[in-house]
Amino acid sequence: MRAAPGGMRTTAAARARRAAPCLAFCRAGRLRLARGRAGVYGAAMLPARRSPAPAPVLPARPSVVPLAATALLVALAALSASCARGPGGRGRGFSMPPMPVEVAEAAPRTVRDQFRALGSIESDEIIEVVSELNATVARLPFVEGQAVAQGDLLAQLDDREIRAESDRAEARRDQARLNFERARRLHESQAASQQDLDEAQTALRVAEADAAIARARLDKTRIRAPFAGLVGRRRVSPGAYLRAGDVVTELARVDEMKVTFNAPERYAGELRPGIGVEVAVPAYPGLRFPGRISVVDPIVNPDTRTVALVARIPNPQRRLRPGMSADVAVTLSERTRALTVPDEAVFAEGNQSFVYVVKADSTVTRAAVALGTRDSAQVEVTAGLEPGAMIVRTGHQKLFEGAKVMPLTAAAMMGGAPDGPGGGRPGARGGGAAGGRGR
Known part of the structure; x- marks a missing residue:
C-alpha cells in the first residue's frame, strides 16, 4: 500500500x-x-x-x-x-563576534585621604558692645548689618555732666602743678622744707590721677568699635537711658571665620594643627572655602567618642556668616600621582579585586589589583596595573579570559564611532597590567 x-x-x-x-x-x-x-x-x-x-483509484x-x-x-x-572548518579549511569550532565594551585608561591623578563632618561656622571674634556708664543715649551713628572699621563711633552718650567733672579735675591738676613748682623753688632757696616739697609733689600726683579718671569716664561716653567687623542690630534707641552693662549692639570679626566640628576618635592619631580642610555651605552651592585646622582638643569626649576641632577659614569677601552650617572635608594625606581607575571597572572574587585589561590584539586578560583610597567615582590602584593601561570600564560581567572585545570610549558609547579601526584597538597601552591571572 x-x-x-x-x-x-x-x-x-x-x-x-x-x-x-x-x-x-x-x-x-x-x-x-x-x-x-x-x-x-x-x-x-x-x-x-x-x-x-473505496475510492476511485487515480493514475x-x-x-x-x-x-x-x-x-x-x-x-x-x-x-x-x-x-566546522576555519578560513584555512581547518576545524576550529564556532567563533563568537567581538563583544563591545566601554574602556577607560588607568591614569594618575591627585588622591586625598579625607573624612567629612558637619560643623558650625562662628566668627573669629564676636562681642556684645555694652555701655560702661549710666547715661542717656545721645545718638547711634552706625548702620545695622554694615561693616565698620576699628575705632568707628557706634554710640554717643550724654556727656555734659561727665565732661564738667573732667574739666574740674583738669583744673585741680593744673593748680597742683603750680603749687609743686612754687614749693620746688622755695626748697631750692631753702625757704621751704623737704616735707613741704614732698606734700606738693604728692598733691600733684593725686590731681593728675583724678584728671586721668575723669578723662577716661568722658571717653567712655563715646563707644567705639574695638576691631573691624560687622555690626548687628540696634538693641537701644536714641534717648534711652543705659545702665552699665546694657547691650547696644553686637560686633563680629568676619574677615576670618572659625568652623567647629568633631572627628571620630579613630582619626585622633592623624589630626594635628595645620591640616587642610575644605568647607561647603548650603548658601553657596558649588563653592569651596579652604582653611586649616587651628585647634585639636587633647581630650576625647567620653560620651560621643569624638575629638573637638576648630579650623580657621579666610573670608575676604565676607560670604560666610556666623551661625551657618558647614560640610567640612578634612584632608589627612594627599598623593598627587596616584594611579586610579573608574570604580565600576573593579570587581571582586572572594577577597581579591580584579580588572580586565585590554591587550593590543583586542583580547582581554584578568589582572589582580591592590586597592587604596576609594570614593564614589574613582578607586586608587596601588599594585597590579601600569599607567596608561586600557581597562574595561563597563561590560566585564560578560567577559572571560581571552575574550575578543570591541573597545569603545565613553563618547562612542553615547553615539560616536568606535575607538580605532575595526572597533578600536588600545594599541601600545594594552597589556600593561601586572599580576594578571586567568581563570
Whole structure:
C-alpha cells in the first residue's frame, strides 16, 4: 500500500521546519541530520490508512517528496561541515563576534585621604558692645548689618555732666602743678622744707590721677568699635537711658571665620594643627572655602567618642556668616600621582579585586589589583596595573579570559564611532597590567 500524496507532503514540510535551527547551530544540525534521515525513510515505509469507502483509484504519479527531503538533508550536512572548518579549511569550532565594551585608561591623578563632618561656622571674634556708664543715649551713628572699621563711633552718650567733672579735675591738676613748682623753688632757696616739697609733689600726683579718671569716664561716653567687623542690630534707641552693662549692639570679626566640628576618635592619631580642610555651605552651592585646622582638643569626649576641632577659614569677601552650617572635608594625606581607575571597572572574587585589561590584539586578560583610597567615582590602584593601561570600564560581567572585545570610549558609547579601526584597538597601552591571572 502507498501512502496518500497529500499526507506525505504535510509530513515532509513539518520535518523541514524542525530541521531549520541547524542553520545556526552546527552541532545541533548534525544531530538533527541523523534523526531526520532515519525519520524520512521510516515515514516512507508507513502503510496508508484504509478509507471507510473505496475510492476511485487515480493514475499513480511519481512522488518527489522523498527526493526533496533527501536534498534538504544533504544541504544541512554541507552547512555543518562548513561551520566546522576555519578560513584555512581547518576545524576550529564556532567563533563568537567581538563583544563591545566601554574602556577607560588607568591614569594618575591627585588622591586625598579625607573624612567629612558637619560643623558650625562662628566668627573669629564676636562681642556684645555694652555701655560702661549710666547715661542717656545721645545718638547711634552706625548702620545695622554694615561693616565698620576699628575705632568707628557706634554710640554717643550724654556727656555734659561727665565732661564738667573732667574739666574740674583738669583744673585741680593744673593748680597742683603750680603749687609743686612754687614749693620746688622755695626748697631750692631753702625757704621751704623737704616735707613741704614732698606734700606738693604728692598733691600733684593725686590731681593728675583724678584728671586721668575723669578723662577716661568722658571717653567712655563715646563707644567705639574695638576691631573691624560687622555690626548687628540696634538693641537701644536714641534717648534711652543705659545702665552699665546694657547691650547696644553686637560686633563680629568676619574677615576670618572659625568652623567647629568633631572627628571620630579613630582619626585622633592623624589630626594635628595645620591640616587642610575644605568647607561647603548650603548658601553657596558649588563653592569651596579652604582653611586649616587651628585647634585639636587633647581630650576625647567620653560620651560621643569624638575629638573637638576648630579650623580657621579666610573670608575676604565676607560670604560666610556666623551661625551657618558647614560640610567640612578634612584632608589627612594627599598623593598627587596616584594611579586610579573608574570604580565600576573593579570587581571582586572572594577577597581579591580584579580588572580586565585590554591587550593590543583586542583580547582581554584578568589582572589582580591592590586597592587604596576609594570614593564614589574613582578607586586608587596601588599594585597590579601600569599607567596608561586600557581597562574595561563597563561590560566585564560578560567577559572571560581571552575574550575578543570591541573597545569603545565613553563618547562612542553615547553615539560616536568606535575607538580605532575595526572597533578600536588600545594599541601600545594594552597589556600593561601586572599580576594578571586567568581563570
